[in-house]
Amino acid sequence: MKRIALFVLTNVLVVVVLGIVASLLGVNRYLAANGLNLGALLGFALVMGFGGAIISLLISKPVAKWSSGVRVIDQPSNADEAWIVETVRKLSEKAGIGMPEVGIFEGAPNAFATGAFKNSALVAVSTGLLQGMKHDEIEAVLGHEVAHIANGDMVTMTLIQGVMNTFVVFLSRVIGYAVDSFLRKGDQENTGPGIGYMVTTIVLDIVLGFAAAIVVAWFSRHREFRADAGAAQLMGRKQPMINALARLGGMQPGELPKSVAAFGIAGGIGQLFSTHPPLEERIAALQNAQG
Numbered sequence: 001m002k003r004i005a006l007f008v009l010t011n012v013l014v015v016v017v018l019g020i021v022a023s024l025l026g027v028n029r030y031l032a033a034n035g036l037n038l039g040a041l042l043g044f045a046l047v048m049g050f051g052g053a054i055i056s057l058l059i060s061k062p063v064a065k066w067s068s069g070v071r072v073i074d075q076p077s078n079a080d081e082a083w084i085v086e087t088v089r090k091l092s093e094k095a096g097i098g099m100p101e102v103g104i105f106e107g108a109p110n111a112f113a114t115g116a117f118k119n120s121a122l123v124a125v126s127t128g129l130l131q132g133m134k135h136d137e138i139e140a141v142l143g144h145e146v147a148h149i150a151n152g153d154m155v156t157m158t159l160i161q162g163v164m165n166t167f168v169v170f171l172s173r174v175i176g177y178a179v180d181s182f183l184r185k186g187d188q189e190n191t192g193p194g195i196g197y198m199v200t201t202i203v204l205d206i207v208l209g210f211a212a213a214i215v216v217a218w219f220s221r222h223r224e225f226r227a228d229a230g231a232a233q234l235m236g237r238k239q240p241m242i243n244a245l246a247r248l249g250g251m252q253p254g255e256l257p258k259s260v261a262a263f264g265i266a267g268g269i270g271q272l273f274s275t276h277p278p279l280e281e282r283i284a285a286l287q288n289a290q291g
Helices: 002-024 027-033 038-058 060-068 079-095 127-132 135-150 153-183 195-235 239-249 279-288
Strands: 101-105 111-114 122-126
Touching (some): 038 060, 060 111, 060 122, 079 101, 079 135, 079 195, 111 135, 122 127, 127 135, 135 195, 135 239, 153 195, 195 239, 195 279
Parallel strands (some): 101 122
Antiparallel strands (some): 111 122
C-alpha cells in the first residue's frame, strides 16, 4: 500500500512541479500561442515516462528468467540446492517478505534479485558464484539480494526512472517547440511542427537521456550500500558480506542482461554510469559501520 501511495504521489508531484515551473517561466502562454497544449504534453510525458518503466517492472521476472537462462528450483535435486532454498527462506522470514522464487543460472560469479512485488520476487545466483565462494559468503550474497527486495528497490528504481523519463520527454519537446518557433518566425503558412522541432527533440531525447541515466545510476550506487548493510543485519554480522565482496574483487564478475544488471551483486560501466560502487568503497562502508 505504501508503494502504491508513493507511486501516485510521485506522479502528482511531477505534474505539479512541471506545471509550476512552466507557469513561472511563461512557457505555458508562449506554447499555447504556438499551438502546443502544455496540459496534453504533461499527460503525454507522464504516460511515456512511466509507461515503459512500469511495464518493464511488471515483466522483469519472466524476462530475467529468459535472458539469464535461470532454472528455478521447484524441487531441490541435491543438498546444495536444498541449502540455497532453505537459506533464502530463512533470510526472507527475517526480512519480513514472502518466499521468493530461487534459481540458478550458468555463468561467471554474479547474482541478482528482481520482481514487481516484495512477496513474489526472484533471487538467482550463478554457478560461478556458488563454486567460487564459501557457504557464509554465498549466504551474505543471498542476504544482499533479499535486502534489495525488502527495501523495495525494484519499485523505487522504477519510480526514479519514470520521473527522469518524464522530464526528458517533457523538456525535449518544450525546447523543440521553442527552437522550431524561433527558426520559423514570420512563417504564416505552416502551423505544425517543422524540421527544427524534429531534430531538436531527437537530439535532446538522447542528450537528456544520458543525463537521466547518470542520475539513475547515482541512486543505484547508493542503494547498494543499503543492501550490503541489510545483508549484514540479516546475518547478524558484517564479516561474511565483507569477505564476499573481497572474494568477488578477485574474480571476474559475470555480465548480466541489461534488464537486471542494476540488481546484481556487481556490475556497471564507467564511473558516472555504473550501477554499483567500487567494491573497495562498499567494503570500507561495512567496516566503518557500527555493529
